[in-house]
Amino acid sequence: MFRRTFRMSYETFFVLFDKIETELYQIIKYNPEIKRGPNGRIDPPLRLACALRFFAGGDVLDMITSFGISKTEIHKSITYIIEAIMKCKELQITFPTNHDDQRKIAEGFKKNLKLDLTIV
Numbered sequence: 709m710f711r712r713t714f715r716m717s718y719e720t721f722f723v724l725f726d727k728i729e730t731e732l733y734q735i736i737k738y739n740p741e742i743k744r745g746p747n748g749r750i751d752p753p754l755r756l757a758c759a760l761r762f763f764a765g766g767d768v769l770d771m772i773t774s775f776g777i778s779k780t781e782i783h784k785s786i787t788y789i790i791e792a793i794m795k796c797k798e799l800q801i802t803f804p805t806n807h808d809d810q811r812k813i814a815e816g817f818k819k820n821l822k823l824d825l826t827i828v
Contacts, residue, residue, distance in 0.1 A: 713761060713764070713766075714757065714760045714761060714764060715760070715763075715764040716760070721756070721757075721760070722753075724756070725752070725753055725756050727796055727798055727799060728756075728789070728792040728793055728796050728799070729752065731791070731792040731793075731795040731796050732752050732755070732756075732788060732789070732792040733752060735788050735791050735792055735795075736752065736755070736788050738752060750777055750781055750785070754775060754777070754785075755784075755785035755788055755789060756785075756789055757775065758771060758775055758777070758781075758782045758785040758786065759785050759786045759788075759789035759790070760789075761774075762782065762786055763786075768782050768783075
């Protein structure tokens with residue numbers, strides 16, 4: 709069910725969390741001593757779960773009951789996760805700017821997909 713809900717395995721979830729953990733804690737200014745809200749603090753892995761469920765097509769109203777947090781906090785979680793991913797150097801994507809490198813990458817896709825594409 710985990711894979712179906714979040715579109716990734718349990719193990720992959722924590723690999724992703726480990727990659728963004730430092731940035732995420734900085735963004736949300738996480739302090740385990742502070743208990744906010746009627747249900748207490750929202751731990752960072754739960755924030756990641758909210759964002760991933762949303763990205764996988766989950767309805768915010770369903771997530772309110774599943775995760776036990778407000779609509780506002782779900783939306784904050786999505787924002788925090790996007791910011792953490794964008795700040796994580798390991799997850800940054802760079803695109804080649806010269807055509808020779810772009811052609812090499814296109815050839816690699818062509819081989820992997822076994823497509824008959826003409827690269828111009």
